[in-house]
Amino acid sequence: MPKKLKEVLVEAGIPMDFESGGHSPAQMTDREINREPHARVKKLKDIFMQTLSSANNEFPYWYTREYALHDTEIPVVRRAMALKAAFSHLTPVIYPGELLVMHKAPFFRGSFPMPWLSEGYYMAKEDELYQDALKRGSASADEHSKFGSGGGNVTKSFGKVVSIAGKFGMRQEEVPGLLKLAKAWVGKSVDDLGHKYEQMVPDYEIKEALMRNIVCMFDSGYTLPQGREVINYYYPLEYGIDGLLEIAREMKDKVAGRADGDGLKGTNRLFNYEAVILMLEGLKAWISNYAKEARRLEAIEKDAVQKREYAQIAERLEWLSANKPRDFRDAIQMILTIHLGVVNEDAISGMSPGRIGQVLYPYFEQDIASGRISEDEVMELLECYRLSISSIDCFASAGVVGGVLSGNTFNTVSIGGLTKDGKSAANRLEYLLLESGMTNQMPQPTLALLYDEKLPEDFLLLAMECIKTGVGYPAFMNNQNALTFMMNQYGPEGMTPEEARAWAIGGCLESSACAWKPLHLNGKEYFIPGGAGQPTSVGVHFLSMPKILEHVLWNGVDQRTGEQVFPAHDRTFTTFDELWDQFKKYWQKAVDILALTNNVQHDIWRKNNMAVLNSMLKPDCLDRGHLIDELGYRYNATFNVESAGTITAVNSLAAIKKLVFVDKAVSLEDLKKAIKDNFGFKTAKEVNSFSLSDQEKREDGPGMWDKLHFMCLQAPKYGNDDNFADEILLDWENFFCPDCRNYESLYGHPMYACQISVSTHGAMGSATIATPDGRLAGTTFADASLSAFPGTDRNGVYALLNSAAIWDHTMSQNSQLNVKIHPSAIQGASGSRKLLDLIQAYMRKGGFHIQFNVVDTKVLKDAQANPQNYRDLMVRVAGFTQYWVEIGKPVQDELIARTEYEGI
């Protein structure tokens, strides 16, 4: 039996102890707080738990059919015509017991492909999909009850269901249609056109090499061109759909044929307003179709209560198809409808609802005061809302949905923060949002608490209770940090300190620019926040720092593929500073080429596939007559550069500096040989575990690297309040954050740093050989941007916080720190207090973000071995919470391996 790394280390007297601050109880420990939703919601949730992610062609069929008819139209009008046709033809499906209705597509977790963004995957798989669809014909009815493994994921084809991208199920009868639709977009999609033109960027071959060798994780222009932003519900709430139609028609009359001083795009406003009108007509038809379906169901329903509810749903939708909301029930249905409309308009992850506790408060306040609704009824609606948002799937490629998103779509709700005039924004509805996050524990919407010293203590302690349920939310974000970042990034576009306070989290933890707008309800004015900025996490996506270090060490050659990725530097490193200098040069080369090629892709997107609905919602498109493609948004400096594998790279650089250049214990060449030989271990793929502790020695291994491997593992590590490693992080941040400003987005603004990992630490780690910190080939990187590598933070959680706060977090859009705590470490009221003290200490040191997995590692191990017993187990992965069974094995292994704090 080959020895595992942890056994080898125990024998060597340096055990890898993944428990910190004590030892967990021997028996499995459940989370302290467990609560249940309302009976109606529980029933619907039970259906959700049995539901497979399902896709069909309805939306793309009608979009493509209409688009094909208008090949001489103005692009924005042509797109709006296609969108109108698609929305108008979506089949409405309402399920018994639903209070909030409407779905993306005619399934509980429905979605659909958008071949106008990218059709390459379907074309590449054409024969495979077609044959698979044909084979399905002989399946018996019994087979249909087999569900794909991995929760709602359809990982394999079965029965009459064809698995697409390892995630979505599509019925066999739909597959020939899908292929036909894909063919219609060959050479026309954003992917194809973008590829045609990005090749004209000098040094393009480097970009291709970066992608092939997984130095960079993905392009955004044709995968997820929008998202990681905050939606804005203001206009439909203030004016209603007919009111917006009236505004657009009036504006069209005002601008038709007029340049008004803008000879380049002034006259475009006519076409933009025409597109908005078409889009609104499509939205109206979609809502009306649902209203008709509710009336049909009312007519056939025998149960009196259900019949009445269908009638209420029908009446509400009939009203909302034209008018602005009258009360809380109307308003929450309206924001859900608008949200679904936007995520249907484009392939989007991270379209965050934002601060809905502020947005819905006017309706809540007046309804509660008048007795139109009780808090219990609000809670039930909020629980239903969680179910609806958790049901949103995003149809994108396997690499994006699995490798990056882990199936999540990051619809974050932000709570806390400040009001327009600088007071605590926590209101009674936000307390209920927290409560509903406990009673209906589902991945979405995840909660982001915008921490400010002005927030009330009981609100923060309620947040501790929520964290203790183990749901992974709320994450804490530093409000004051964000205000500084907002002013630095968006001040040049006119943001004021007052407006900065409207900010919220877009996506999982991308600080996003928002604005206040005056909502009027029954004669009272309220200022509500909503998104006013373009998508973020567009630009350079997930650039792997450990990979770039590998290329520095091997003269630009990737050691997994043997490909020359970067031009050879031909340098011999006699000092650490020389090596560090080369690292920065390769980094800059990669960012530069990726920024340019992504600009080209997004430029194609904005010319042919621009947002119409999302644009209309965002200030100041409707007022100015320009959509996203013409800088109609109030804030446009949103493109960024995303790093990945930060701490693995920092630890690796620390090991090289210490062992090669300070102690001179090993030559760089010998260290490289050991790394290349994976320190005498098997690969992670051979072992089928992506956790460092599970790695096995090769039975024929020479053992010659054992001592060096131990030295690498014992070299200074980030997370211990040890300046040797931490100052490398500081140097990196002081280079990286300002350097981002050297790259310009297609919208003419400087980029900035974004430091999140999502799930890339798993996928990127699996493509990376061993690293100088002792990490072995194929194992995951340290997660997030500031989490310690599992088992290496040995000086307690406060030491970790000191390490993390060594640099100025306001230079970056975000940072990310995940901490795993055993439930017994924070039990009771005193446990809650200790947890809050810990968070406040980090915020006061200047940390931007911290979040917690409150879970017993033994439970995770049991869940990995017996997934059938853990369908509803949720864990915090990165900036999002996900069902354990829907997460890929590399990230599961990494979650198990994370240091578990037994005391704080």
Next chain:
Amino acid sequence: MTTKLNHRDCANFAPVDVTKGICHLTKDIVLADTEQCADFARLPKCLNCKEFACTPGVSHMGQCNASAHEPKFFAYPEMAAVTCDRYAAL
């Protein structure tokens, strides 16, 4: 092409996913491909539309004669036509 009618062909069937749905009459979960019951109410689909024409020799493919395109735009028999204003029941 489908020759027998199943739950997924019924207007009382609310599809939960690609394999199953909820019957609006019984509120039970039913499998999509199991046979219809006595309360079956036909769901409008291209298959049942006068404007639909099958493509001979090609599975799951045909054309919509109501489309304004020349040649006519494709359609496939199993697509729901609940919201199609050109749907004309056979």
